[in-house]
Amino acid sequence: MANLPNYAVSPGEHIQEWLDDRHLNAAELARRLGVTPKHVSELLSGKAPLSAKLALGLERVTGTPARLWNSIEAGYREDLARLAEEESLVQQYDQAKQFPLAYLRKWGYISATSRDKAGTVRELLSIFRIGNLNSFDATWAHSKVAYRKATLNGDKTFERATWLALGEQAAAxxxxxxxxxxxxxxxxxxxxxxxxxxxxxxxxxxxxxxxxxxxxxxxxxxxxxxxxxxxxxxxxxxxxxxxxxxxxxxxxxxxxxxxxxxxxxxxxxxxxxxxxxxxxxxxxxxxxxxxxxxxxxxxxxxxxxxxxxxxxxxxxxxxxxxxxxxxxxxxxxxxxxxxxxxxxxxxxxxxxxx
Incomplete structure (x- = not known):
């Protein structure tokens, strides 16, 4: 994750470059695609998704294959989701501090440093196999799964759960x-x-x-x-x-x-x-x-x-x-x-x- 950019490039930015190179405007593109100027405006700004049907139209207008436009759109949506997740992970870091993070780093179960809040939470979630730390209580502290039911309540809940989760991971x-x-x-x-x-x-x-x-x-x-x-x-x-x-x-x-x-x-x-x-x-x-x-x-x-x-x-x-x-x-x-x-x-x- 460290090598990924912290921004997302929409298909609209690539379309705008194509228009600029040919000295065309959005209205002309709308006419060629057979869509409204508002739709093109939202496409250029990244607000509207690029549909598979419109990608075929762009293929005919620009000469760039539809599969490349679809790939750009998919990458853009993935980047948006990733950036949104990064923010969500950072917001969960205060919850993460309830867990024995120093221990997990010492033994190499977590490689992210304390400065990498999103990375720390991401690795912690992987240990417990949950998507969000808000799921920890239901999944571990008050689980309905038989082998987790006992011994987790008390002042060592997070330590106990961490130790057991690491065992599940190691046992393959x-x-x-x-x-x-x-x-x-x-x-x-x-x-x-x-x-x-x-x-x-x-x-x-x-x-x-x-x-x-x-x-x-x-x-x-x-x-x-x-x-x-x-x-x-x-x-x-x-x-x-x-x-x-x-x-x-x-x-x-x-x-x-x-x-x-x-x-x-x-x-x-x-x-x-x-x-x-x-x-x-x-x-x-x-x-x-x-x-x-x-x-x-x-x-x-x-x-x-x-x-x-x-x-x-x-x-x-x-x-x-x-x-x-x-x-x-x-x-x-x-x-x-x-x-x-x-x-x-x-x-x-x-x-x-x-």
């Missing part, structure tokens, strides 16, 4: 195959083994590919400052979308959140949206699913009761999971979180390829 839902529950259940053990990879960023990318093959969209969207959420799950077009915020930047939290969300996929209603932190029964059940999937019940009595790094490592090796996962389960069981930090891997994300 239309490209997902049909969801296959049995295949997902069968691959849980393989997914768990990925946690032992010393490079969790590479491992989570592998998990994305595996889940995509069974119709589960897994997407990573950076956390929005002030909006504390680790993950969310909802169903769109019959496919589960699992969204992680990579909040916390440690591998144990990443993996626990993933299995927590997969718990929602396998255990809960497909017409709801689940976001961690609600304190609901479903959230508790998803926590239990994640904990017992990563460290099955028959191993839980072997979690160390004290700060025993060696036992943590040995049990993790036997289970085929990351030591940080066993550490996290141990810390939660004992309430002692002040040790073993060397077992946790700090994640380094490159969201440029989001």
């Amino acid at each position: 839902i239309e490209e997902l195959p049909e969801f296959d529950r049995k295949q997902l259940e069968a691959m849980v053990t393989d997914l768990r083994s990925l946690t032992a990879n010393p490079n969790p960023v590479v491992a989570i990318a592998e998990a994305q590919a595996m889940l995509r093959n069974v119709g589960v969209g897994l997407c990573l969207v950076p956390p929005i400052p002030g909006f504390g959420v680790h993950g969310a799950t909802r169903w769109i077009l019959g496919r589960p979308i699992v969204q992680l915020s990579v909040r916390g930047k440690k591998d144990d939290q990443l993996w626990f959140t993933l299995f927590h969300e997969l718990g929602h996929v396998l255990l809960h209603d497909h017409n709801s949206i689940f976001m961690q932190g609600s304190g609901s029964r479903e959230e508790f059940e998803a926590d239990v699913y994640a904990a017992t999937t990563l460290v099955p019940d028959e191993y839980r009595d072997r979690l160390p009761a004290n700060r025993n790094i060696r036992t943590v490592r040995e049990l993790a090796k036997e289970l085929g999971v990351a030591p940080s996962i066993v550490l996290g389960q141990t810390q939660k069981a004992t309430g002692d979180f002040a040790w073993g930090h060397e077992l946790k891997v700090t994640l380094e994300w490159d969201m440029g390829s989001k």
Whole structure:
């Protein structure tokens, strides 16, 4: 859009040039076209549209093909609409400032600068897939769509909606195959083994590919400052979308959140949206699913009761999971979180390829 002119040239201006070059006036053109002088006057001023019928007449009078006159007219109307839209977008900028624009620019979801008000609003509308910010409330905050109904009301409405919308965009839902529950259940053990990879960023990318093959969209969207959420799950077009915020930047939290969300996929209603932190029964059940999937019940009595790094490592090796996962389960069981930090891997994300 930056390379387009901020003006529109009507067919009438081209017609006027033709008249001037031949020292003809509007009255003469009206006589040749068989229309009223008023119609020609309005055509020359850009007030009257150039009809396809009149374009054929101009072809005979001027020698310029009708298709070129029609093209000029179409371009003129498009430019008028674009200029009118630019003004409308600028007027919506105050509404746009309610959204986390600094965050969206930081992570490259919006490329327009703060000076480019129209461009900022245009890109924001694309994220939410709406034509006007006045449609946001009905489409997102008070949507009738099942997977948007919950969790958007409150003082973080714009942050929540933005984060979820980015997840929809990243999940490429239309490209997902049909969801296959049995295949997902069968691959849980393989997914768990990925946690032992010393490079969790590479491992989570592998998990994305595996889940995509069974119709589960897994997407990573950076956390929005002030909006504390680790993950969310909802169903769109019959496919589960699992969204992680990579909040916390440690591998144990990443993996626990993933299995927590997969718990929602396998255990809960497909017409709801689940976001961690609600304190609901479903959230508790998803926590239990994640904990017992990563460290099955028959191993839980072997979690160390004290700060025993060696036992943590040995049990993790036997289970085929990351030591940080066993550490996290141990810390939660004992309430002692002040040790073993060397077992946790700090994640380094490159969201440029989001």
